[in-house]
Amino acid sequence: MKAKFNIAASAAALSLLALPAVAGDPDAGESAFASQCANCHNVVSDDGDVLAGRQQVRTGPNLYGIVGRQAGVVDGFRYGNSLVEAGEEGLVWSEEDMVPYLLDPVSFLRETLDDRRARSQMSFRVRDEGTAQDIVAFLAQFGATDAEEEAEEGGS
Numbered sequence: 001m002k003a004k005f006n007i008a009a010s011a012a013a014l015s016l017l018a019l020p021a022v023a024g025d026p027d028a029g030e031s032a033f034a035s036q037c038a039n040c041h042n043v044v045s046d047d048g049d050v051l052a053g054r055q056q057v058r059t060g061p062n063l064y065g066i067v068g069r070q071a072g073v074v075d076g077f078r079y080g081n082s083l084v085e086a087g088e089e090g091l092v093w094s095e096e097d098m099v100p101y102l103l104d105p106v107s108f109l110r111e112t113l114d115d116r117r118a119r120s121q122m123s124f125r126v127r128d129e130g131t132a133q134d135i136v137a138f139l140a141q142f143g144a145t146d147a148e149e150e151a152e153e154g155g156s
């Protein structure tokens, strides 16, 4: 009896490992992005296609391809020093890191940099973790496709 239970438990543990990094709902994330993020951010592809938000939004950086990108590196955007420093010290946005950032950017930067004077230029917090996960799942859909990456590698 006990052995059977253990097998079932480890099968459950294995199937948990196979789940995506953050269990958000990208459709719910789309509407949350529109109401909570689009005042400051948009998602614009390298070809200039506006995939989310509006063209003329400049308060926050373009979030195209944000998952897997080093923090603080959108060309021409004037970030705060703390976010740039976190990127230089190796912060590459994963889905897991972005959730606590969205819930509390200042605390996230202070912990990441181990510096209690770290500051964030993003004066906005998502109120609940589920919504943050949904938004991250939505944003994770936009990025360089494999074909684009191959073309870039081939072209260089």
Ligand code: HEC
Pocket (backbone or CB within 6 Å): 033, 036, 037, 038, 039, 040, 041, 059, 060, 061, 063, 066, 070, 071, 072, 073, 074, 078, 079, 080, 081, 082, 083, 098, 102, 119, 120, 121, 122, 123, 124, 126, 135
């Ligand atoms: C009031 C404007 C504002 C709102 C609303 C806002 N942001 Fe930001 N966001 C910013 C600014 C400004 C920065 C740059 C922060 C810095 O330099 O410290 C930023 C930075 C970011 C970054 C880091 C980007 C990078 O290149 O490293 C992410 C990710 C992000 N925001 C996601 C979001 C999401 C998702 C939402 C919606 C839940 C959101 N933001 C809402 C203004 C905003």
